[in-house]
Amino acid sequence: MAQPASVDELRVLVAAASAVRPVGTRHSFNGIADSSGIMVNLDKFEGLPVLDEQARTVTVSAGTRYGDLAAFLVRHGYALHNLASLPHISVAGAVATATHGSGNGNGNLATAVAALELVTADGSLVRADRSSPDFNGMVVSLGALGIFTGITLDIEPAYEVRQDVFTNVPWASVEENFDAVTSAAYSVSIFSSLSGPAASQVWLKSRTDTDLPYAGAAEFFGGTAAEEPMHPLPGISAVNCSQQMGVPGSWSDRLAHFRLAFTPSNGDELQSEYLVPRSSAVEAIRVLRGLSAKIAPLLQVCEIRTMARDDLWLSNSYGQETVAFHFTWKPRQADVEELLPHMEAVLAPLRTRPHWGKLFALEQAQLQELYPRFADFRNLAHNMDPEGKFRNAFLARHVLG
Known part of the structure; x- marks a missing residue:
């Protein structure tokens, strides 16, 4: 398990790896985080969340747990729109798998993502926000596009x-x-x-x-x-x-x-x-x-x-x-x-x-019929990771072929 302490360390690690996958708080029940190569955990990334009160956003390290982020926001009088059943899960892991929370009017946790930053296969640092092309394909990305380093989330006044x-x-x-x-x-x-x-x-x-x-x-x-x-x-x-x-x-x-x-x-x-x-x-x-x-x-x-x-x-x-x-x-x-x-x-x-992080049996041929943008995501993954550095057995079976 690799635990880089900075974005620069992560960029060097990813660029040199032949196979690599991000792993969060290990609350997935299938092989989505498995890798035949290096598994990367971001627990050692340093730095407090960055609050932007004018934009009503907070930017966090991808490995931040929701419970720790919530404590920070409460101290400053702010809130997220929702939480999952467990506050122990990481922001990146929840976002990448469309983990949700509940409420007729509440989108899943990934819908709060206003911007993101990730390290791609060649070690480049890519930033995207809601104005970026393909942003809606980059958020719930199953770890197939790169490794999230920072995520910016919408916030609202505490309640x-x-x-x-x-x-x-x-x-x-x-x-x-x-x-x-x-x-x-x-x-x-x-x-x-x-x-x-x-x-x-x-x-x-x-x-x-x-x-x-x-x-x-x-x-x-x-x-x-x-x-x-x-x-x-x-x-x-x-x-x-x-x-x-x-x-x-x-x-x-x-x-x-x-x-x-x-x-x-x-x-x-x-x-x-x-x-x-x-x-x-x-x-x-x-x-x-x-x-x-x-x-x-x-x-x-x-x-x-x-x-x-x-x-x-x-x-x-x-x-x-x-x-x-x-x-x-x-x-x-x-x-x-x-x-x-x-x-x-x-x-x-x-x-x-x-749910992408839980046990299921459906294969790629069945899943692609359920998502209108499935082929677009596969193309995006191929363009961002043409050599399949982030691909693993789970992605090959269920998503990328």
Whole structure:
């Protein structure tokens, strides 16, 4: 593992390498970060984030964790539009794989990228922003174009969020009122085993500077307010979860599901995620619940969330409002990998896109039909890395051929 401490060190390293890949906080569950050559981690890059209050942006080293960036922004009175479930992940890794967060009106984390800087195959330093040609192809880039060194993100004034949890919301009610359920707060997560008559939990993250229709409510679409803080998995203490029970607090401490000080996983899990057009959300719920007999023995929990459409070429929400079905599996890899093609087959009519950093089985021929700019991205990758220095087995199988 190489850990350059500066952009110049990274440029020299990349120029001399025959094969190289960036690796972040290692929260991917497939081979996207693997390399037959050098793996590069940017944890030793120095320098604080740079705030531009006039432009309403912040520029960070690509290896910066979202939780650390959030703490910096809070000290200066600013915020990001969203966070993923874990604040432990790096900005570059999340952006490059279209990792998201939640909310009907919220784009994934990559949509906040206003500019970027990366080292390309010959060691050149390339900068691009929203006015640059092919910028929308460079953001969610899967590490195929180069190694991000700096990323500039949109920010906004700081805000507070309260988190209310409801239990046992009937599936019939979720299906009948899906849009109302997911628009009930700034960010909404539905947790379930996909079996039984009800979703086990619904988490509402509400900004306190907007209307709060369910703040302190005793009932939510047939479910009831939780009487104590909840963990998404049954029987596990909520001590490491972000503050619940309607207590207002900084966006930085509420939008993620877990606290930064908590180590999120000991490796005893696998993850997959599939995203479908929001117009097909109810059909997807019914299809997956129909497979619950096969899914349940391997499942720890399924989380359902929504995202706004965007224009980033390889984003799972490119051109469409999206609903995501995130599966946290038991650590039974052979069984999970045997199940995934069956799930993908029944979801295929809904034009389902997998999360780039999770386990999936779809091949390049299937994926290219799901992304209108897929061929454009392949051309961009070839032009920026003609010798395939950043290509690995994952990219060869699923994207670049």
